[in-house]
Amino acid sequence: MMTPIFEKALLIAAIGMTGIFLFMAVFYLLILLLDRLMPYREEKPDEENIVEFETEEDEEEK
C-alpha cells in the first residue's frame, strides 16, 4: 500500500496543507496590519465623479 509515489504524495499533502495555513495566517496578519495602519476615515467623494443635475427649482430660478 505504501508505494514510493504514495509516500511522496503524503509528504506533499502534509507540507501543502501546512503551507496553505501558513499563507493564510500571513495574509490574516497582513489584513490586521493594513487595517491598523490605514483605518477608515470619512473620504471626500472625488469631485470628478460628482455629476450635477439641474432640478426644476433651478430652472424656475432661471
Next chain:
Amino acid sequence: MGLEQLLPAIAGMTWQHLVMIGVGVLLIYLAIARKYEPTLLLPMGFGAILVNIPLSSALTQIDPSTGEAVEGVLNVFFQAGIATEIFPLLIFIAIGAMIDFSPLFRNPSLLLFGAAAQFGIFLTMLFASMLGYDLREAASIGIIGAADGPTSIVVASRFAPSLLGPISVAAYSYMALVPIIQPPVIRMLTSKKERLIRMSNTSNKQISKKALIMFPIVVTIVAGIIAPSSLSLIGFLMFGNLVRECGVLNKLSLSAQNELASLVTLLLGITIASTMTADRFIRVDTLIIIALGLFAFVFDTFGGVIFAKFLNLFRKEGYKLNPMIGACGISAFPMSARVIHQMGQKEDPFNYLLMPAISANVGGQIGSVVAGGIILTLVPFFA
C-alpha cells in the same frame, strides 16, 4: 465514386465518436436546461461535437488525399492559450476585478476556512496515487477540489495535459453542483443545534480605500517572496483586484469583469474541448477522474466544517461559529455562501449567515489559488 469518398466522415465514424457527440449534447443540455455553469459547459459541449466528427477541420488532421497535416483552429488556440497558460491567467485578471476583499477585512479570521477547505485536494491526490496515477497526474486530479476552474486548468495543463479534458469537465460540473453536493455532507457532520448557531458578532465596519488598494500589492510581494512559482496565479488575480480597487481605472475594471471575462471564457471552453476527443476521453480514467472530483468536493466541505467545529472547542458561548460557514472555504463564489445562508435560514428564518459566509467564501478564492501555487511549487521537487 462510393459513399466513403463522398462523405468520409461517415466512413470514419465509430461508436466512440457517437458517444462523445452524445456527451457534447448532454453538456449543452445541462448548460441550457439546467443552467449548470452555462458559460463554460456550453462551449465545451459544442466543442466536443466539433472535434468528434471524423476529419474535423477544427483539429489538426492528416489530409488523406495529400498525406499532409492540416493545422486546425482549435489546436492553434490550444497551443497559444492553454499550453502557454494565457487563457486561464487572463481569467484570473477578470476574477480579481470581480472580487471585493472588504468582507475579509471585516472578518479576517474566517480567511482560515479558505485553507481548511482545501483538504479535499490533498486527500484526493493521496487517493489517486493509491490508484496508480503518478505524482503529477494525482496532483492534477486532486486540484479539482480547488473548486476553481482556471487553477485546475493551469495545474493540469502543466502536469497532465492528457487528462485536461476530464479534469476540466469535472471541475466545472461539480462547481455547478455545489448546491446539491454540500448540503447533505454538512447535515451529516453537524447537529441541528450547531446549524442554529447565530453569528451576530460579525462586524459591518467600513474599510479604508487605501487598505484595499495596498492589499493586492502586499499579498503579491509576500506570496512572491515565499513561493515565486505561485506568482503567475496569485499575481494575476491580485493585478485584476488592484485595477478594481485603485479607483482610476474604472473603465478597465469594468472591461476586465465583462468583456475580458466573456471573451476568454468563450475561447477557454471551446479550446478545452479540443482535448475531448474520443480516443482521449472514452477511457476508464475519465470515469475515475469524475468520481475522484466528487470525492474532492465532498472532502473539501468536510475539511471546512470539521475545522469550524474544532475552533468552536476553544471559543466561549456566544462567540461560537456556525460550522456550516466552514463549507464556504471552497472557491465556488458566491454559490457556496448562498447555499450556506439558505441552509441557515431553513433552520431558523432569522439567522443571517450571508456576511460571514461571503467572508469565508472570499477566503476560499484566495485559498484555492494558494493551493494551486503550492502544488505547482512542490510537485516538481518530488516527481
